[in-house]
Every structure is written in C-alpha cells, then in structure tokens.
Amino acid sequence: MRLIGQIGQWFDKRLQLAAPIRAAVEHPIPRNTASWFYVFGSAALTVFLLQIVTGILLAMVYVPSGAEAWNSLQSLNHDVTFGWFIRALHGWGSNFMVAIVLIHMVQVFLFGAYKFPRELTWIVGVFLLLMTLGMAFSGQVLRFDQDAYWGLGIGASIASHVPFVGPAAVKIMLGGPIIAGATLSRFFALHVFVIPVSLVALVGLHLVMVLKLGINEWPMPGRLVRKSTYEAEYHELTRKDGAPFFPYAIWKDIFFAAFVLAAVAACAWYFGPFGPTGRPDPTIIQTAPRPDYFFLWMYALLSLLPPSLETPALLIGPVLVISALILLPFVSGEGEKSWRRRPIAVLTVLLTAVALGTLTHLSGFTPWSPHMNAWSGEPIPRQFLNGRTAVERTGALVFQEKQCRNCHSLGQAGGQRGPALDLVATRLTPDQLVRQVIQGGGNMPAYGKNLSPAETTALVAFLATLHPAGQLPAHNASHDLGIGQASRREKSAPSTHP
Amino acid sequence: MSDENTLSRRGLFLKLGIFFNGVVASALTVPIVGYVLSSIVRSRSSSYLSWVPLGQVKEFPEGETRLATFKNPNVMPTDGKTVDTACWVRRIEGNQFQVFAVNCAHLGCPVRWFPQSGLFMCPCHGGAYYQDGSRASGPPERGLFEYPFKVENGLIQIQAGELFTPGASASLQGKKSTCA
Numbered sequence: 001m002r003l004i005g006q007i008g009q010w011f012d013k014r015l016q017l018a019a020p021i022r023a024a025v026e027h028p029i030p031r032n033t034a035s036w037f038y039v040f041g042s043a044a045l046t047v048f049l050l051q052i053v054t055g056i057l058l059a060m061v062y063v064p065s066g067a068e069a070w071n072s073l074q075s076l077n078h079d080v081t082f083g084w085f086i087r088a089l090h091g092w093g094s095n096f097m098v099a100i101v102l103i104h105m106v107q108v109f110l111f112g113a114y115k116f117p118r119e120l121t122w123i124v125g126v127f128l129l130l131m132t133l134g135m136a137f138s139g140q141v142l143r144f145d146q147d148a149y150w151g152l153g154i155g156a157s158i159a160s161h162v163p164f165v166g167p168a169a170v171k172i173m174l175g176g177p178i179i180a181g182a183t184l185s186r187f188f189a190l191h192v193f194v195i196p197v198s199l200v201a202l203v204g205l206h207l208v209m210v211l212k213l214g215i216n217e218w219p220m221p222g223r224l225v226r227k228s229t230y231e232a233e234y235h236e237l238t239r240k241d242g243a244p245f246f247p248y249a250i251w252k253d254i255f256f257a258a259f260v261l262a263a264v265a266a267c268a269w270y271f272g273p274f275g276p277t278g279r280p281d282p283t284i285i286q287t288a289p290r291p292d293y294f295f296l297w298m299y300a301l302l303s304l305l306p307p308s309l310e311t312p313a314l315l316i317g318p319v320l321v322i323s324a325l326i327l328l329p330f331v332s333g334e335g336e337k338s339w340r341r342r343p344i345a346v347l348t349v350l351l352t353a354v355a356l357g358t359l360t361h362l363s364g365f366t367p368w369s370p371h372m373n374a375w376s377g378e379p380i381p382r383q384f385l386n387g388r389t390a391v392e393r394t395g396a397l398v399f400q401e402k403q404c405r406n407c408h409s410l411g412q413a414g415g416q417r418g419p420a421l422d423l424v425a426t427r428l429t430p431d432q433l434v435r436q437v438i439q440g441g442g443n444m445p446a447y448g449k450n451l452s453p454a455e456t457t458a459l460v461a462f463l464a465t466l467h468p469a470g471q472l473p474a475h476n477a478s479h480d481l482g483i484g485q486a487s488r489r490e491k492s493a494p495s496t497h498p
Numbered sequence: 499m500s501d502e503n504t505l506s507r508r509g510l511f512l513k514l515g516i517f518f519n520g521v522v523a524s525a526l527t528v529p530i531v532g533y534v535l536s537s538i539v540r541s542r543s544s545s546y547l548s549w550v551p552l553g554q555v556k557e558f559p560e561g562e563t564r565l566a567t568f569k570n571p572n573v574m575p576t577d578g579k580t581v582d583t584a585c586w587v588r589r590i591e592g593n594q595f596q597v598f599a600v601n602c603a604h605l606g607c608p609v610r611w612f613p614q615s616g617l618f619m620c621p622c623h624g625g626a627y628y629q630d631g632s633r634a635s636g637p638p639e640r641g642l643f644e645y646p647f648k649v650e651n652g653l654i655q656i657q658a659g660e661l662f663t664p665g666a667s668a669s670l671q672g673k674k675s676t677c678a
Contacts, residue, residue, distance in 0.1 A: 067578030149580065153606030153661070154622075160665030170663050171537040177546035177660040178583070181576030182537075281579040283567045285600050285608035288621035302605060303623035307639045368624040368636075372610060403615040417624050445626050445634030450616040 024211055025250070028242035030234075032218040034249035037111070039256035040104035041210075045203065046257040047097040050264065051135075052196070054090040062142070064188035066181030066280070069144035073276045088268035094136055096264050098294045101132050106349055112337025113216035115225045119329035121209040124202050126325045131199050133294070138191035140292045144184050145276035150289035152179045161311050179282075214238065215245075219337035226334060288369070297359035303368040304359075367416035370406040374414045381411035388465060395462025398455045402447065410466075418444055425467035429474045433460045546572055546659040552597070555652050558589040563611050563629060565600075571659045583658065585645060586611055586618070588629065595654060598631050599643040599662045606663065609642065618642065639664065 012018045061080055063072040076083035105125065108114060114122035137155075141148050152174070159173055160166040175182030217237055243249070274292070278284060291299050305313055339346055371378075380396050388396070399405070407417035414420075428436065437456060440446030451459065467473045532539070540546060548571040558564055563586055570581040586598040586609075598618070600608045607622035617634060618627040625636035632641040643662035648655050 065576040065578070066574075066580050067576050070578075150607055150622075153601060156661060157601075157605040157663045157665070160663035162665065166665035167541075167663070168538045170661070170665075171541050172535070174537070174661065176537050176574075177541060177572065178570055178580070179661060180570070180580040181574050181578065183580075185576070279579055281582060282600075282608075283579075283582045283584040285565070285584055285610060287608065289607060299622075303637065305637070307637050310637060310639070369621055370619045370624060370626070372619065372621060375614075401614050403612050403617070406612075406619065440634070443635045445615075445617055445628065447615065449628075450614075 025246040026244040027211060027214070028238040029215050029245050029249055030217040030237050031241050031243050031248070033215050034243065034252065035218065036252060036256070037107055038215065038249070039253050040100055040107055042253040043256050043260045044097060044100045044104055045207075046260060047093050047100060047264065048199070048203065050093045050261060051090060051097060054086050054093060055192070055196075057086050058090055059192065064142070064185055066144065066184045069142070069184055070276055070279050073143065073145075077273060084273050085268060087273035088271070089264060090139075091274040092264050092267040092271070094139055095293060096260060096267075098132055098136055100260065101129055105129060108216070110339040110342075110345060110349065111216055111219050112225070112339075112342070114329045115335070115337060116227050116230055116329075116333045117213055118209070118216065119333055121206060121213065122329050123326055124206045124209070126322065128199065128202055128206060130322070131195050131202070134195050135191060135199070136292060136294055138187045138195065141184065141187040142191055143274065143276050144280050146278040146280060146284065146287045147275070147289045147291070149179055149280040149282065150287065151291055152183060154289075154291075158314055161314055163315075216337075219339070221336070221338040221340045223337070224335050225337060288372075290363075293360075296363040297356045300359035300363040300366075300368075303366070304362075365416075369415070370403075370417050371415040372406060374405040374409075375400055375403040378405055378413040380405075381413070384410055384466065388462070391458050392462045392465055395458035395460065398451070398459040399462055402450065402455075402459075404459075407444075421463065421466055423467060425464045425473035426471055427474055428463075429476050430460055430464050431476065432474075433463050541660070547657050548659055549648070549655045550658045552585070552587060552654045552656060555589070555593065555649055555654050558587050558595075558654070560589050560591045563588040563613065565611070566597075568656070568658065584608070585656065585658075586642075587654070588631075593649045595647050595649070596631060597645040597647045597654075597656050599645065601643065601662050602638060603627075603633070603640045603642055603662075603664055604636070604638040606661075 008018075058076070061072060061076050061083065063069055073087070076087050078084070108122065108125070137151075141152060156170045156174060156179070159169045162169055171177065173183075173186075174180075175186045214234055217234060278287065290296070301313075302310070336342055380400060385393060385396060404421075405414040407415040409416060409420045410422060412420075424433070434456060436442075436444065437451065437459060438446060438448040447456075464473055550568045550571055552566045552568055558566075565584055566587045567582055567584050570577075570583055573581050584600045586600060588596040588598070590596065598609075602609050602620040602622065602625050604620065604623055604625045607620050609618040609620045609625070609627065611618050616629045618629075618631075620626070620636065620638075623637050625638040626634040627638070627642050628634050630641075631644060633639075645656035645658055647657075
C-alpha cells in the first residue's frame with residue numbers, strides 16, 4: 001500500500017492533478033439533490049462511454065465501403081466471436097442513449113434547471129440532444145442495408161425541399177448524384193469523427209458548467225429565482241445544508257449507471273443485434289423501409305400531414321422547435337422552478353409525450369399504407385358471400401382482383417388506407433358507389449379507366465350488399481318521390497339478404 | 499523608449515505571424531472547399547447524366563408496364579450493388595414510352611406496379627399513381643418522375659445518372675422530363 005502511495009505521489013508531484021480532481025468530486029451540493037431524479041445525466045454519460053468503446057470495437061471489423069459494409073456486418077453477426085453481441089450492445093446502447101437523454105431533458109425542464117444561471121448549460125444540452133439524434137440517424141445509415149438505403153432516399157428528399165440550396169444540399173449529403181459508396185463513406189466520417197468529437201467537446205463543456213455553477217437545487221414551490229439574489233442564495237444553501245458530491249450523492253449515480261449498463265447488456269443478449277435487413281440493392285423494390293424506433297414518429301407524421309402542409313412543416317417545424325428550446329431560458333430565465341406551480345410546462349411535456357407516443361404507436365401498423373398483399377393474401381370472409389347472386393359474387397371477385405382490398409378492409413382484414421367497407425351500403429347509395437368507384441375522390445384513385453362497365457356493375461352490386469341484415473341500405477329518398485321511379489331503388493340495390 | 503521599441507518589434511512579428519497564417523489558410527481554403535463541394539460542381543456541368551440502354555424495344559410488350567434495371571453511368575469501385583437502379587418502363591404503343599423512376603415523388607420509397615388496378619402504390623406513406631404516372635392519391639404533390647428516353651436501332655435508352663428528389667424537380671429534373 002505504501003508503495004502505491006509513493007508511486008501516486010511521484011506522479012502527482014509532476015501532474016498536479018490530485019487537488020483539482022478532489023475539489024471537483026467533493027464540491028458541495030445541496031443535500032436534497034442527492035436524489036434518484038438526478039441520475040439521468042450521469043447515466044447518459046455512461047451510455048455514451050459504452051458507445052465509444054463498442055463503436056471502436058466495431059470499427060476494427062466494419063468496412064465503410066458501399067460494396068463491403070453489408071458483408072462485414074454479416075461476418076460480425078456470424079463469424080467474429082461475440083461480434084453479434086458487440087453490435088447488439090452498440091445498437092441497444094443507441095436506443096438507451098436517446099431515451100435517457102430525453103428523460104434527462106424532461107427532468108431538467110420540469111425542475112426548472114435551465115433558469116439563471118444555467119442557461120448555457122441548457123443550450124449546450126439542446127445541441128447534445130441534436131447530436132445524439134444525429135448519431136442515431138447516421139448509425140442507421142452505417143448499418144448499410146435496405147432500410148438504410150431507402151432511409152437515405154427519404155433524407156435526401158426532405159433535404160431537397162430546402163429553398164434554393166436544396167438540390168445542392170442533396171449532392172453534398174450523398175457525396176454524388178446517387179446514393180452509393182461515397183454516401184456511406186461520408187456518413188462514416190460523420191458518425192465516427194465529426195459528431196463524436198463535437199459530442200465529447202460539448203459534454204466536457206456541459207460538465208464544466210455543472211461543476212462551476214453547481215447542481216440545480218431541489219425546486220421548492222414559492223422559492224423564486226431572481227438574477228440579483230440567486231447566486232448568494234445558492235451559496236448559502238450549499239453552505240448550510242450542503243454535502244460533498246463524493247461520496248454523499250455519487251453512490252446513486254454509480255448504482256444507476258450499473259443498472260443501465262446491465263439493462264443494455266440484457267436487451268443486447270436477449271434481443272440480439274439490429275439487422276442488417278436485405279442487401280442495399282436498389283433493384284429489389286419489394287421492400288417497405290422503416291426508420292429506427294426514435295424516428296418512427298416522424299415516419300407517421302410524414303404520412304399524415306396534408307400534402308400542402310408538408311414542405312412548410314418539414315422546413316419550418318424543426319427551426320421553430322429548436323429555436324423554442326434555445327430561447328426557453330431567455331424567455332423564462334427567472335421565477336418559479338417547481339413543476340407544481342408550472343402547469344403549462346407540465347402540460348407541454350404531457351402533450352409532446354402523448355403526440356410522440358401516438359405517432360409512434362400508429363407507425364406500428366401504418367394505417368396509411370396500402371397492404372401490398374391483401375388482394376392476393378386475404379380472401380373475402382364467407383359471411384360476405386353467402387346467399388349472394390352470381391353478379392354480386394362476380395363483383396366480389398372484381399373487388400379482390402382490382403386490389404381494392406389493399407386499401408379497404410372487410411371483416412377486419414385488409415388495408416386501412418381507406419374506410420372499412422363492411423357497412424359501406426349503409427353510407428352510400430348505389431349511384432354514389434358508382435361515382436366513387438369511377439371518379440375516385442377523397443384520397444381514392446379513380447378506377448374509371450380500369451373497370452369495364454360490366455365490372456363496375458358487378459362491383460357495385462357486391463358493395464351494395466354490405467349492410468347488416470336488419471338495416472336497410474342507403475337510398476336516395478328523392479327517387480321515391482319521382483314519378484315512375486318508385487321501383488328504381490329495388491332494381492339498383494338488390495337486397496338479397498336471407 | 500527602448501522598452502516601447504522592443505514591444506512594437508514583438509508586436510510586429512506577432513501581427514506578421516498572424517498575417518502569414520491567414521495567407522496560408524486562405525490559400526488552403528480553395529482546395530478544401532473545392533473538395534467538399536466537388537459533388538455539386540460536377541452536377542452543374544451535367545457530367546453525371548448520360549444515355550443508358552434499357553434493352554430492346556421488343557422486350558417491352560405494348561400496353562404493359564415492366565420493371566427494368568440499369569447500371570448508373572458513374573461507377574466507383576466502392577459502390578457495390580447500389581449502382582444498380584430500377585425503373586418502370588411503360589410502352590404505350592410503337593415507340594411511345596414512359597420511363598418512370600421507382601422513387602415515389604413524395605419521399606423516394608420504391609413504388610410497385612399493380613397491373614390489375616393500373617396503379618403504382620408506395621409502401622411507405624401511401625402514395626398512389628395512375629398508369630401514366632400522374633398522382634392518384636396520398637401525400638405526393640406531383641406525379642412520378644420520368645426519365646427522358648430515346649429509341650435508336652430498336653434499343654430504348656434513358657438519360658440517367660441522378661437521384662430524383664421532389665425539391666429538385668422544379669429546376670433541373672422538371673425540365674428534363676418535359677422534353678421527353
């Protein structure tokens with residue numbers, strides 16, 4: 001032991017680092033901040049360190065070349081000892097990192113920690129969040145598979161909307177005219193050099209500010225932040241009711257860090273690595289590319305926005321959100337910190353969470369996309385065919401053959417792009433059905449050019465039977481009043497229910 | 499007095515040093531910026547585009563729409579399979595063709611052709627197009643992108659080499675598709 005002490009002293013005589021390190025880890029913190037709510041920042045840092053280590057390990061095998069990347073991922077998954085596990089750790093670490101950074105941000109927001117004098121800490125944090133998302137996206141690109149290829153196409157399409165410089169931005173992003181080897185190489189440079197180096201620098205800045213300005217005290221309802229008095233009050237608080245960060249609070253950070261690492265490892269072990277999916281071969285078009293988990297909400301949003309709103313939303317939306325986050329500490333840099341007295345802050349978090357959660361949930365079953373195989377894979381349920389006439393059954397065949405099922409469900413099976421048609425005859429008269437089929441409208445293509453008159457007649461005859469046994473189909477009441485038209489409804493809407 | 503002289507002498511060298519660094523830095527800016535922007539500079543001169551054969555006209559039956567594949571004209575050794583590109587070829591009749599990019603005009607996902615209903619459908623966000631490429635429904639703001647084509651010696655060729663993106667369509671690619 002004495003020898004170790006002597007060696008330590010020999011180094012410290014030359015390095016002179018022991019004193020500043022001790023001062024840093026033993027800096028006084030308000031006692032009530034030694035809380036489980038305050039562990040997310042250090043957890044994010046822990047996962048970031050895990051990402052650096054696993055990232056370096058992967059880079060020892062991974063080949064950042066359009067021709068070889070996919071093969072090198074295959075050998076990581078199947079040939080290299082524990083290659084699959086390191087990939088899984090890195091992939092799950094990425095998911096955990098985004099999640100923990102978001103939780104950390106919500107906690108900091110609800111505890112008012114962005115207020116004076118910690119405005120810059122918050123702003124640096126906003127950039128850390130953006131970089132974390134940038135790492136997640138560029139990481140998905142390095143998993144150079146079908147999803148990555150088409151995901152790049154989506155990124156390029158979004159970038160192309162930028163006024164004036166859009167097309168040029170696409171060329172810079174892709175490193176050429178198409179998505180190819182050069183694209184992967186530059187995303188490799190981003191993912192491995194540019195963003196990580198910036199992340200390390202900003203994390204350092206973020207931490208220095210936490211040490212210099214002190215950890216945010218536990219917010220008490222009614223204890224308001226004033227620029228003139230805050231620093232003196234905080235100093236007084238740490239003097240009267242303070243404790244050294246080490247060892248008073250750090251044990252919770254250490255426990256939580258271990259818990260998070262164990263959780264990442266457990267997920268990696270149990271669920272395994274992400275992909276790669278099919279080869280990045282653009283001639284294989286039987287694919288439905290999906291983004292990784294944290295961008296699913298954007299995938300849903302891009303499907304649900306009306307076309308006219310899309311470009312403004314894509315271009316102005318992110319600017320507004322990022323500006324709002326950066327301006328937040330300047331707009332409300334003083335005043336109440338406790339979330340108990342900040343209902344708008346709480347509602348903002350809840351609304352954002354519900355919106356993102358709903359969009360993510362929707363992207364799980366993509367109701368906006370046609371089910372490409374429903375027409376050939378989902379037969380019409382028997383109850384819609386029993387007791388129908390020959391014409392109506394022919395119509396059912398047309399319904400299936402013309403891929404109506406890809407967008408319309410019957411008996412809970414089929415696409416959800418258009419309305420379910422189980423009860424369509426109660427909503428539309430046969431005349432309206434003919435018009436809708438031939439002319440389309442309301443987001444439905446017009447089928448006029450692709451249906452013969454006989455097919456249209458049969459199809460509408462089938463659709464007109466889609467109403468419950470006890471409920472009459474829709475009909476145009478004005479036809480009943482017209483002279484000589486009383487029997488028209490019976491003719492055009494044969495009700496053959498038993 | 500001598501103190502001031504020493505100071506100004508050092509000050510001069512400091513300024514000269516900064517000046518020299520500035521000169522070197524600005525001289526280096528040219529190759530560095532040129533390197534970073536090279537992909538744009540080349541696209542200005544249209545050197546990405548060239549005529550690519552898709553196959554014999556007789557391989558595409560009249561009135562049908564078929565998937566064709568071609569190799570992107572600019573190939574780097576590290577590109578792998580990504581230079582293989584697909585497109586939808588619709589032969590209307592005779593030498594009348596329409597060649598569509600597989601990329602949806604919304605956000606670039608690959609659209610699939612359904613001959614029975616005469617529609618192109620996109621698996622991503624639900625865009626649909628008629629057989630002539632015009633928009634049928636969904637989020638796209640326009641019809642499918644079209645390659646300029648020509649028929650020579652019974653061979654159909656298209657002018658290809660750049661990824662179609664919706665924002666760029668107004669300028670470069672829009673003009674090209676109208677002259678087809």
